[in-house]
Amino acid sequence: MYNFDECPDRVRERARKWDRKIIEKNFGKVPEGFIPMWIADMDFKMPPELEQALRAAIGRGALGYTYCYDEFYEAVMRWQGDRHGATVEKEWITLSYGTVSTLHYVIQAFCGPEDCVLMNTPVYEPFDSAARRQGVKRIYNSLQLREGRYTINFTALKAQLEQYKPQLYLFCSPHNPSGRIWSFEEMKTVARLCREHDTILVADEVHGEHIHQGKFHSALMLKEAHSNLILLTSPNKGFNLGGLKTSYSIIPDEKLRTRLRQKLEQNSVTSPNVFGIIGLIAAYDRCRPWLDEAAAYIRENYELFASYIAAKIPQLQVMEMEASYLAWVDIRRTGLSSGEVTRVLASRAGALVENGAHFVRDGEGYIRVNLGTQRDNVLAVLKKMEEVLNQPPGR
Ligand SMILES: Cc1ncc(COP(=O)(O)O)c(C=O)c1O
Missing domain, CATH: 3.40.640.10 (Type I PLP-dependent aspartate aminotransferase-like (Major domain))
Known part of the structure; x- marks a missing residue:
């Protein structure tokens, strides 16, 4: 009933998640067409009832x-x-x-x-x-x-x-x-x-x-x-x-x-x-029907995300996301630190994810990916992750 494939104008909204100035303060320079999957904020249009x-x-x-x-x-x-x-x-x-x-x-x-x-x-x-x-x-x-x-x-x-x-x-x-x-x-x-x-x-x-x-x-x-x-x-x-x-x-x-x-x-x-x-x-x-549909949409995003990674980026492991819209991903088998993975994804591919080391303690070796967004964004970020993380080191 609701269209979660439609993204409101988040740049004009001045959403922190989408603001280049704020992004570059956190990630350094990022290319055009970046996809923000960091701050826990969803890209869905608000419920019409709201x-x-x-x-x-x-x-x-x-x-x-x-x-x-x-x-x-x-x-x-x-x-x-x-x-x-x-x-x-x-x-x-x-x-x-x-x-x-x-x-x-x-x-x-x-x-x-x-x-x-x-x-x-x-x-x-x-x-x-x-x-x-x-x-x-x-x-x-x-x-x-x-x-x-x-x-x-x-x-x-x-x-x-x-x-x-x-x-x-x-x-x-x-x-x-x-x-x-x-x-x-x-x-x-x-x-x-x-x-x-x-x-x-x-x-x-x-x-x-x-x-x-x-x-x-x-x-x-x-x-x-x-x-x-x-x-x-x-x-x-x-x-x-x-x-x-x-x-x-x-x-x-x-x-x-x-x-x-x-x-x-x-x-x-x-x-x-x-x-x-x-x-x-x-x-x-x-807005309860909206919430339930949003949750179902997010669940499908998660299934796409987890199955794509299992098939094509096997050096990553996705933890089962039982609630919410934030996927916690083990990157230890890449041989890179969380900071390195976050930086390389941001600078080379414009894929903006959270550095696990920012979660107080014990988060090194992980990244957090926000799946509260359009399916196209999830797919595009997966492709970028695949491309960047499957590149031989030094390229
Ligand atoms: C655990 C947790 N508590 C609180 C918040 C923020 O809640 P509020 O917007 O009500 O301050 C967040 C936002 O990401 C969160 O993850």
Whole structure:
């Protein structure tokens, strides 16, 4: 029903992903006709139902200050209930200005200069910089590869919780960069360990909307986690609304909630962006068919990507992408570093992918390829990768 083969004018939109100035700052000079598959931002035209809602707001003729009216809470409660099976009370929900900003506020609210936070690596870089910017120490728990999938080393995790007593465990679920969905058993162990060690579980669930394989379990489904859970999410990954800078937290425990709210108020993070709240409500209430079709399209992109690589670029290995639209690719058999592969693809072929080494730690030897784009782009990048990576060294 929706046309995902159509790419909006992303250059005129001034999308960071497509802006030559920003690209060249990150990758050096790139040829004409480059294809950006780096920043986690999708190239699909927004759902028409969302466009209608935003146009209607403009049509009303004014853009004054607004507030979190009931429809916002109702849309979140319905979404979390219908989509993820979680019963959420209105009082648990707090608006904020993006999941990444909220991570910063959470760390400010709960960590003093002597405290530390724990995270699995590799991981989305802002987990690390959010803590670093507050002068908070970071403890890294390396994910382990088992039969090509990441697993959590619970023995090491328990030891780290005991030794360092981190205030927060920043937990990416589903996981960026690998697209791994944590099983219910894993989630339960995470929640139990956090509870036993008095560590707050901060679950970032922004990648929970495109599920390709298996079942996504929101941390909210674990009642036993509710006393020490801060859940952060937004429609920004699922519906590509990052530019609206609107997100929310769900915190069942009143004490934790009050502490974060005080921090948000201290920084005047209170009333929503007028388009942000309208976009969130429209996405959750009216754009579910678009989301499901987008996920199916992405899944086909992934299948094309994985099968092409297996057949024609066998020195690469693609990890199973269970959620989201980011393929995590093992490049170790090329004999090149992640930086070298990223640079050579960018400079020779204009294929722009993320350097795995940018994912805090343990990402060297990988690249991340954004498949939230038109099928033609996926195919064109595959051909470029094949050409560049199959060239004899030195050419
Ligand atoms: C794990 C993770 N959290 C948060 C974000 C950004 O979310 P928001 O747009 O709500 O700040 C991203 C974006 O790539 C992400 O990968």
